[in-house]
Amino acid sequence: MLADYSVAMCTFNGAYFVLEQLDSIASQTHPPKEILVCDDGSADNTVELIRKFSELHPLINVRIHINKRNLGFIKNFEQAISLCTYEYILLSDQDDYWVNNKAELQVGFLSSNPSKKMVFSDAYRTDSKLMPIQPDLWQCVHFSALNQQRFMAGQALSVLLRHNIVTGATVALTKEFVHQQFPFNDEYPHDAWLALKAAQVDAIGFIPQKLIKYRQHETNALGAVYDSKLTKARKALTGYWRSQFPPEFFMRLKAYQALIDSEHCLSEQGKLVSQVKAFQEFRLSIMEGKQERLNGFRYLVRYWRNNYYNNYAAAKGSLVKDMLRLIVKSPNYTESTKQ
CATH class of the missing domain: 3.90.550.10 (Spore Coat Polysaccharide Biosynthesis Protein SpsA; Chain A)
Incomplete structure (x- = not known):
């Protein structure tokens, strides 16, 4: 029963x-x-x-x-x-x-x-x-x-x-x-x-x-939106030009920290959450133009080889956008264009 x-x-x-x-x-x-x-x-x-x-x-x-x-x-x-x-x-x-x-x-x-x-x-x-x-x-x-x-x-x-x-x-x-x-x-x-x-x-x-x-209707507090392949392609093309990640990205960063601080976070779990948080903060530093280019590419290659882009981002799409942002937004590039 x-x-x-x-x-x-x-x-x-x-x-x-x-x-x-x-x-x-x-x-x-x-x-x-x-x-x-x-x-x-x-x-x-x-x-x-x-x-x-x-x-x-x-x-x-x-x-x-x-x-x-x-x-x-x-x-x-x-x-x-x-x-x-x-x-x-x-x-x-x-x-x-x-x-x-x-x-x-x-x-x-x-x-x-x-x-x-x-x-x-x-x-x-x-x-x-x-x-x-x-x-x-x-x-x-x-x-x-x-x-x-x-x-x-x-x-x-x-x-x-x-x-x-x-x-x-x-x-x-x-x-x-x-x-x-x-x-x-x-x-x-x-x-x-x-x-x-x-x-x-x-x-x-x-x-x-x-x-x-x-x-699904107009007054949903939250809903489930499906992006077609065409929509995904359009977002991928325009995503590079965004000046910051969407609000959900920053909400996740706060949630990661709250998980790390919680009493039920075991050592291995805490290590995983900390690593994912560091990866996302690295991506944010590229977006904000705070990542030095050469060092940034070293980290980018390391994250790609360790499957972070596949597991915690949009795989090759996110990798390519981060590479382009790193080239254009890094302090090296910005400083050289001012001279």
Whole structure:
């Protein structure tokens, strides 16, 4: 018999979709004992709709907490999770739709794999009317067959240091594990942060099935965007001219340091995180024109030979851009052009 579980849901002006999501949760082959909803100050009738849903489903304990002030999605999820009472907690956005055996598979996975404290899945991408959009979620986040093999071989942390591939709407975790992570890192999305923390202790797993319909629409807090080959080529050509890396790059650097400073970071893991952080800071120094050219090329060749560009950047594309930036932006070049 499967263990009982809670659902942690965050809402904010979600009236248009929230009932469909709640109905999909109530229709699970293994339904929840409770749904804990934290509303972040909705101005529509989201809360009223949830209360009506609760009246129609007396076997599910629907608890609604209305925030006195807007917390934002990271702190609101932290709050919702903290209020859940059961051993297993499944995260839920307000606008998706669960496949009917999602909870059964995820609770079953965690129950039968006690070393794993967190599990995530693939998802169908859909439009606002739940019509399919190609490709599916894992293709968008580049969780390839090779990276899945690396995950299963105990290299989850290495995969996640490249970029986040875990979407919170597909996540289930244990109450004990997630409570150890309070307070969340408020500068990094909670799903990405929890995935890194679980990977530190080899406690994250995945289920390859698509277990939710991940709705893409105008008001998504976050979404999964797919870049075609043409778009990737255009970004590669224009990326060289950027004056700085995107904000996500700097968020990752802060997250790396937080991992290094955390109590669960073992010596080998800390060494890996420090090495990846140093590599990314090296790339940043090139972007900012602070890397001396000859020494920079020595490091660049070393990082390429040690597979850093393949594992933690966009392989040859990033290598070529860094080479061009090193030639044009290095202090040597800048000083010579002024003479």
